Amino acid sequence: MLRRDEMAEPGTHNQDSISALDQGDATTAVERWTPRMRHSWKGTQLMKNIILLTFGVVLSLFALPSALGAARASSESGWVPLFNGKDLSGWKNNGEERWVVEDGAILGESTHNKYGYLTTEKTYRDFNLRLRFKGEKGGNSGVFVHARIIGLDPTHGPDIEGMQVEVDPNVGNHTGGLYESGGRGWVIQPTAEGERALKPLGQWNDLEISVRGNHVVTHLNGVQTVDYTDSAPKFTEGVIALQVHTGGGVRVRWKDIYVQEVRP
Numbered sequence: 479m480l481r482r483d484e485m486a487e488p489g490t491h492n493q494d495s496i497s498a499l500d501q502g503d504a505t506t507a508v509e510r511w512t513p514r515m516r517h518s519w520k521g522t523q524l525m526k527n528i529i530l531l532t533f534g535v536v537l538s539l540f541a542l543p544s545a546l547g548a549a550r551a552s553s554e555s556g557w558v559p560l561f562n563g564k565d566l567s568g569w570k571n572n573g574e575e576r577w578v579v580e581d582g583a584i585l586g587e588s589t590h591n592k593y594g595y596l597t598t599e600k601t602y603r604d605f606n607l608r609l610r611f612k613g614e615k616g617g618n619s620g621v622f623v624h625a626r627i628i629g630l631d632p633t634h635g636p637d638i639e640g641m642q643v644e645v646d647p648n649v650g651n652h653t654g655g656l657y658e659s660g661g662r663g664w665v666i667q668p669t670a671e672g673e674r675a676l677k678p679l680g681q682w683n684d685l686e687i688s689v690r691g692n693h694v695v696t697h698l699n700g701v702q703t704v705d706y707t708d709s710a711p712k713f714t715e716g717v718i719a720l721q722v723h724t725g726g727g728v729r730v731r732w733k734d735i736y737v738q739e740v741r742p
Contacts, residue, residue: 560598560718560735570597572627573635575722583733586722588617592635594722595627602739603715607687609735613647613679617728620645620657622719623689628660634724640713641665642721643687643696645730647679654685654696654703661712672703690740 560568563582571577575594576587586596607623625640639660644652653676655667668675675698677683686697692711696703718737722728 556738557736558738560737561733563733566596568599570599572597572719573630573722575635575728577720577722580731583612583731584720584735586619586720586728586730586732588722588726588728590635591724591726592633593638593724595622595636595638595719597622597625597627597717597719599717601715601717602689602737604690604740604742606738606740607689607718607736609685610682610733611645611685612682612731613645613729614731615727615729616647616679617726617730618644618646618651618723619728619730620721620723621685621687622659622717622721623687623694624713624716625659625719626713626716638719638721640716640719641694643685643694645685645721647676647730649673649676649678653683654698656694656696656704656706658712665708666704666706668698668703672698672701675699675701675703 561584565579566577566584573592573594574590575592576585576589577594577596578585584596586594613619620642622638622640622642625638627636628639629637631637642657642659644655644657646653650673652667652673654672656665657663658665677699684699688695691714692708693706695705720732
């Protein structure tokens with residue numbers, strides 16, 4: 479029960495509080511509340527915090543099945559990340575060019591104006607590969623399949639053998655076409671539509687590569703660039719490699735790199 483000195487005309491305390499708040503002195507208003515009013519105010523704040531916490535938990539519970547489902551679907555379909563978004567675990571740097579992780583992407587950059595290759599530690603035979611790349615300068619690059627490093631030349635850096643899927647940030651320079659390093663050179667260039675599929679410098683591109691023995695198919699931003707069956711395949715198994723081309727001026731980012739091995 480309120481003491482006589484705590485009693486007042488209806489609305490007196492609220493009017494005093496409002497008056498104090500109007501004067502910009504919220505602390506004074508709270509101090510003038512009775513113990514019962516302070517207790518009620520604290521209870522209200524506690525209830526609000528409980529409601530907000532409960533709402534956050536409920537949202538997490540709704541999101542969790544979706545995240546788990548996506549991870550399970552990826553695992554069941556056989557897609558495996560080759561890049562964890564944090565470091566270069568599972569990869570090997572060949573040469574003196576710069577390979578680092580920045581903002582969740584692999585950055586390949588010219589530093590000594592030689593060839594540089596970032597190769598997977600594991601070899602692959604039949605597989606699907608998908609990734610995203612973004613050229614930030616005009617220098618040439620590429621993705622190698624069925625590749626291997628065969629030596630190191632002091633003048634131009636590592637030597638490589640394998641089939642290269644061309645990656646060049648300039649439209650018309652055959653991105654998505656196939657070039658055999660250590661062999662025949664160009665074996666097939668993109669279709670006219672494929673040549674136009676490349677996005678401008680500084681934008682992310684989606685590249686998909688399907689390898690089944692001597693049969694290679696590439697897609698750039700959803701457009702098929704080549705469908706090639708090699709009548710005389712020289713390489714049938716090897717590492718996957720990202721390239722920094724000799725000559726300087728290369729700065730390319732790579733991310734969302736996934737591989738799906740296909741068993742016979």
